[in-house]
Amino acid sequence: MTHPALNDHICFALYGAHQAMSAAYKPLLEPLGLTYPQYLVLLLLWEQDDQTVGGIGGKLGLQSNTLTPLLKRMEQAGFVKRTRSAADERQVRIGLTEAGRGLQAASAHVPGCIMKATGLEMPALHALHQQISALRDRLQDS
Amino acid sequence: MTHPALNDHICFALYGAHQAMSAAYKPLLEPLGLTYPQYLVLLLLWEQDDQTVGGIGGKLGLQSNTLTPLLKRMEQAGFVKRTRSAADERQVRIGLTEAGRGLQAASAHVPGCIMKATGLEMPALHALHQQISALRDRLQDS
DNA sequence: TGCGACAAAATCGTGCGCGATATATTGTGG
DNA sequence: CCACAATATATCGCGCACGATTTTGTCGCA
Known part of the structure; x- marks a missing residue:
């Protein structure tokens, strides 16, 4: 019993x-x-502004060891601001700046470009999306 | 026209x-x-031993800036050997060591474990595989 | 022969991703 | 009220990925 070829994985x-x-x-x-x-991260913040590091990490599947430096770079770039929560000083809340909000309009063309690059129409794209998400969920549960 | 939610991407x-x-x-x-x-990399070398850095990179979609350090680590670990090609001294040929060959048997259980983790039977797995590969190809062509 | 175009690896710098650990704050039982 | 566990973020180290550049070697061709 040997290994399948790379392209069969x-x-x-x-x-x-x-x-x-x-x-x-x-x-x-x-x-x-x-x-x-x-x-x-911006997709998340455009959906709902002012989230905690942990909240963002939960949705993206990332921990603070990845997010903290990433968010600091985004703060440096002027897209978000990081502020210690007053209610619970352990938390850091991430909020959009004007520039961060501005990127929403500036990147409005992106989803369409990507969809075009996939070469798929909506129904096929959606079906594949469902299958890949389901695969991800089963892998995470195992 | 605003952005779709993260989970719709x-x-x-x-x-x-x-x-x-x-x-x-x-x-x-x-x-x-x-x-x-x-x-x-080992999957490739088990298929065919003694490949160039560029050959491996072409199959994996990686360049020497990623592969060179990775292969040096594998050499350090004793799994491969790196030797300048005599015919063309620009090339470095990557060959399996005894230990590297030994890993083929030692990892024989891996593909089965992964397939089990996907929760899919062969036909469904194969179908999804085809769709994902096709998506990759279309993205690369665009 | 020697020069210039081309090719293969290597090197450098930056940004993830993640395991392990550290620090600071909050909540809880005694 | 106070030790102590739990929680949230940050820090550190390592291994990819990848753009840009460098180094070394090959080839064509005058």
Whole structure:
């Protein structure tokens, strides 16, 4: 019983698809001064402003060891502000600045560009999305 | 026209699935002294020994700036040897050591464990694999 | 022969991702 | 009220990824 070839590993397809997705975002986000994970943080904050580090981390699957430096860079860039919560001084609340809010309009074209790059129409895209999410959930449960 | 919510982004599903996949491999590979990208290199070398850095990079979608340090770590660990090609001294050929070959048997259980973790049977797994590979290819072409 | 285009690795700097640990604050039982 | 566990964030170290550049080697061709 030997190993399947590399190209028969679904993990490798996933790995490559993730790399290709990041590469597709890069030319769209770079002019805005954003990286891909930073863009994900902004998506969350546009949905709901003023979240804690832990709250953001829970949704993205990241811990403070990744988020703290990332958020500091975003603060440095002027997109968010980090303030210790008055109610619970252990927490740091992340809020959008004007510039951070402005990026929402400035990046409005991005989702459409990416969808186009996938070469899929909405129904197929949605179906694949569901399957990948389900795979992720089963892997996390195992 | 505002942004879709984070969870409606297929990129985020892919991002999470990739993270979950890496996390699933970690406890299987760590006892062998391997990281996930290093395991991918070994899969290639088990298929065909003695490949160039560029050859490996072409198959994995990585350049020498990532591979050179990774391969040096694998050499340090005793799994591969790096030798300048005599025919073309620009090239470095990567060959398996006895220990590197030995890992093939030592990791024979890994693919089965991962497949089990996906919670999918072969037909469904294969179908999803095809779709993800196709997505990757379309993203790379765009 | 020797020069300039090209090619393969390596090097450097930055930004994730994550295990392990540290620090500070809050909540709780005695 | 006070030790002590629990919680939230930060810090540290290491290993990818990748853009940009450098170094070394090969090849074509005058």
